[in-house]
Amino acid sequence: MGDIDGIFDTDMNLIGEYVYDAWGNCTIEAAGADNIEIMEINPFRYRGYYWDKELNLYYLQTRYYDPQTGRFINADGIEYALNLYYLQTRYYDPQTGRFINADGIEYALEQYKNINALNLYSYCNNNPIMGIDPEGTKSKFWGWLLTAFVAVVATAAIVVGTVVTGGLVSAVLVGAGVGALTSMGSSVIAQGGFKDADPWQVAKSGAIGAVIGAASGAASWAIGTIGQAIGQHLGYAFSSMRHISSGVKLGSVFGVDLMMSTGKIAGSVIGGIAGGTFMNYHANLLFGTKLNFEEAMNQGIGGEISSWLIGIFKWLVK
Numbered sequence: 001m002g003d004i005d006g007i008f009d010t011d012m013n014l015i016g017e018y019v020y021d022a023w024g025n026c027t028i029e030a031a032g033a034d035n036i037e038i039m040e041i042n043p044f045r046y047r048g049y050y051w052d053k054e055l056n057l058y059y060l061q062t063r064y065y066d067p068q069t070g071r072f073i074n075a076d077g078i079e080y081a082l083n084l085y086y087l088q089t090r091y092y093d094p095q096t097g098r099f100i101n102a103d104g105i106e107y108a109l110e111q112y113k114n115i116n117a118l119n120l121y122s123y124c125n126n127n128p129i130m131g132i133d134p135e136g137t138k139s140k141f142w143g144w145l146l147t148a149f150v151a152v153v154a155t156a157a158i159v160v161g162t163v164v165t166g167g168l169v170s171a172v173l174v175g176a177g178v179g180a181l182t183s184m185g186s187s188v189i190a191q192g193g194f195k196d197a198d199p200w201q202v203a204k205s206g207a208i209g210a211v212i213g214a215a216s217g218a219a220s221w222a223i224g225t226i227g228q229a230i231g232q233h234l235g236y237a238f239s240s241m242r243h244i245s246s247g248v249k250l251g252s253v254f255g256v257d258l259m260m261s262t263g264k265i266a267g268s269v270i271g272g273i274a275g276g277t278f279m280n281y282h283a284n285l286l287f288g289t290k291l292n293f294e295e296a297m298n299q300g301i302g303g304e305i306s307s308w309l310i311g312i313f314k315w316l317v318k
Contacts, residue, residue: 002048007039015039020046024058024067143199147184150206154180157210171221171307172214178306179213180206212283216276216303223275224268224304231267235260269304276300 006017016030016039024046028039045051046067049058057064057073064073084091084100091100154177161173187205191197239259241250250259277293277300284291291299 004042004045004048007042018045023070024049024065026051026067143203147199147203147206150180150203150210151184154178154184154206154210168218168221171217173217174307175217175220175303176210176214178303179216180210182213182302183209208287212280212287213303215283216279216299217307219279220272220276220300220303220307223278224272227267227269227271227274228264229267231263231265231270232260233263234267235263238263269308272304272307273297273300276303 003020004018007015009015015035016028018039019027019029026045028036030036030039040053043051043053046058049060049065051057052059052064055064056068057066059065060072065071066073084093092098093100156177157173157180158177161170161177184202184206187202188194188197191201236256236259239250239254239256242248277297280299280303281291281293281296284296
């Protein structure tokens with residue numbers, strides 16, 4: 001049966017013997033203190049089990065057995081007894097395609113308005129081919145469906161914002177769409193790809209990104225408009241300046257309209273980046289994310305690039 005009955009030295013002389021009763025209670029028979037110490041140090045005894053002398057229990061890989069009582073100190077796993085899968089929070093029976101207990105009511109109230117329409121014992125909402133439920137609480141199918149909906153709405157916002165002639169509405173729509181899609185993409189990458197990503201977290205990131213993007217788009221447009229006006233006036237002012245040696249006005253050399261247009265564009269870009277950077281930093285802060293200056297500026301620059309690309313597209317399709 002695998003019992004360790006005795007220990008021999010290198011010359012094959014018997015050092016001592018272990019004598020067990022039916023339950024594994026062990027008695028050491030050895031002559032001399034040194035031999036008894038050797039017998040006590042050896043941890044492998046009854047049935048080859050590991051004897052934990054600190055606890056006076058046998059360790060059987062998954063739990064401890066007490067030979068004094070003839071019992072394990074904790075119950076065997078229910079999944080072994082009933083052929084069930086354990087999904088972190090509850091047990092799933094593949095024979096019936098159901099969990100053995102209902103899902104938490106808090107999830108039901110969060111996801112569904114009509115509790116009577118939901119079977120809390122269903123696995124993957126009765127769609128095991130399209131779903132996965134690693135925690136025993138909800139199907140990824142519905143999460144990806146929600147994520148796809150957010151992505152479609154974000155894309156539609158960008159399209160509508162592109163069609164709109166311009167102004168605050170266009171900036172808000174495009175900012176919201178770009179913010180949502182960018183945040184969802186970043187969330188998927190941060191979680192190790194689509195295979196490991198939690199779709200509910202991806203959808204949540206998209207929603208937060210849409211709010212931040214809309215606010216940043218509005219701030220970028222507002223500050224950019226102010227910067228545009230300031231830049232245009234500075235361009236006109238510089239055009240009236242004269243060259244020191246020749247006395248010729250710069251506007252006569254480069255053209256007044258060109259200098260005003262250059263100032264207008266520069267003011268719009270600088271103002272847009274400044275507004276987007278400022279709003280990105282503070283909007284992220286509201287959702288618990290503190291960006292450093294470089295991260296906030298990168299997001300501001302990204303938003304400004306998006307608006308200029310859309311502006312170029314509008315100009316090309318006119």
